[in-house]
Amino acid sequence: MKILIIGVNYAPEISGIAPYTTAMAEGLVAQGHQVNVITGIPHYPQWSNYTNFTGLTRTETINGVNVRRVRHVIGSGGMGLSRILQEVTFGLGAAISPWHKPDVVLAVSPALISTGFQVLRGRLGKAPVTVWVQDLYSNGAREIGGSDTKGKLLEQLESAVLKAASGVLVIHDRFRRHVVDDLGVKEENVCVSRNWSHIDISLAADPGEVRRKYFGDAELVAIHTGNMGAKQYLENIVNAARLADQRGSKVVFGLVGNGSRREALEELGRGIDHLVFVPSLDDAEYAAMLQCADVLLVNEKPGLRESAVPSKLTSYFIQGKPVVAATETDSATSDEVRAAGAGPIITPGDPAALLATVEDMAGSVNRASQYGASARRFAEEHLSAASAFQRVGSWLAGLSAVRSSVTTKEME
Structure with a gap:
């Protein structure tokens, strides 16, 4: 044909x-x-x-x-x-x-x-x-x-x-x-x-090296990857990182990728120690970046429900890591995260809730592992x-x- x-x-x-x-x-x-x-x-x-x-x-x-x-x-x-x-x-x-x-x-x-x-x-x-x-x-x-x-x-x-x-x-x-x-x-x-899931885990670079390269000796790393545009409303993550600074949190947030809002986000995040901007990566480093994170983030603008299902979820699920989703509870994205049993769904546009939920993952190792295992199983069976x-x-x-x-x- x-x-x-x-x-x-x-x-x-x-x-x-x-x-x-x-x-x-x-x-x-x-x-x-x-x-x-x-x-x-x-x-x-x-x-x-x-x-x-x-x-x-x-x-x-x-x-x-x-x-x-x-x-x-x-x-x-x-x-x-x-x-x-x-x-x-x-x-x-x-x-x-x-x-x-x-x-x-x-x-x-x-x-x-x-x-x-x-x-x-x-x-x-x-x-x-x-x-x-x-x-x-x-x-x-x-x-x-x-x-x-x-x-x-x-x-x-x-x-x-x-x-x-x-x-x-x-x-x-x-x-x-x-x-x-x-x-x-x-x-x-x-x-x-x-x-x-289009990420080949077997071709990943060394996750430990990638983590040290971008995050140093950070105890807890939570990353968002992909496009930095209006739908993602990444100001929420920048503000969560600012709260982490103010509260002396162990969490370091990473924004990985590029997009129309990157420069504005970098300006908004200037001077925040618990925030790292990472450029777009090749497949090997990207796969290692996902593996080295403790928590994977999906973040959407409040009110976003039907227009898109973030493509990053397919790459996230196969990693076996918990996913924290800041999205409406009745959105297409929340449906997908819920179907995968990949992690908690929290109110979008609430940086305090985002920081608290990521910190909770660090204190709930068994629950984080269960979320990660469920996500990977879903990817293997359905994606x-x-x-x-x-x-x-x-x-x-x-x-x-x-x-x-x-x-x-x-x-x-």
Whole structure:
């Protein structure tokens, strides 16, 4: 089967959606499929052209996958004008690129606007396009603080794009319910396939060395990894670290990664001894960073419930460490942490509660171990890469078969 994957994020980006899109492409190649990818300039999470990409397009082969990169505007995070321009310019670049007659197209959202262009081209060219939904735009716009008007417009756009697609692939059952109940997509057109643990523990650097390198002789280390943006509301962790300073706590908080809010967070955290900023790491150091931590953190803006399931959770769970989740008790994130039995869920935006809960983990070794063991067991049973690749490959094959059947009838 000839599969075309279109998504603005791909390797060498090491966080967010890119590792999943990259692994999916390579996993489908391993199943014997011919996979082409159209992607953008490496830019996330720095939101900059950090590889100094030049020219309008570039082609390369990465681990058996034919990759075409198209130039586009680079936004600044959020859903402002620069982000819209990024999605429009990438979407147009991908839509006018050679598709080489794929049997099926998998378009990754984000980017939603760009995906709309691909769905339109697919309908005009009679190529089935399925949308792989990693984040929900309409919910995100409302939950991050956008206006109701903006949220309604995005909901209408998201609904139109997903209903026009040949199929919709979502990463969580909460997403499926929203796509069907609120966006009006037919239930039979929606498939749920969770993201998976993409960190190879066996390739990790030495955890002890990584801990000493970044945290010295700190007695208790709690880290948050990944994007530093509006959804994460990492001011909460900075303020918890400030409290740790004031109270002489043993906890040192680490913020690992990059993003649109990093500079502001560094300024907010200036002079706090119990706070360490760590740059984006390669796979070996990242895996070691997760292993060397005592507690892993997921932190969300108060009011965030439906728009995203943090991709970091799949990497967290496989480590066998307790996870403290500062999120709404009825959020998609809390559902996932609760299903994994990975750790306590606390009120978002409450730095005192965050510090107290992390300290409690240090004093409850048996409970912390139980949380970690449960999380790892959940990852091993439910977050297998191989099963995800098989499920998505079968879903795409079904869409391709429907298209072939329709084409045959039209020719008769």
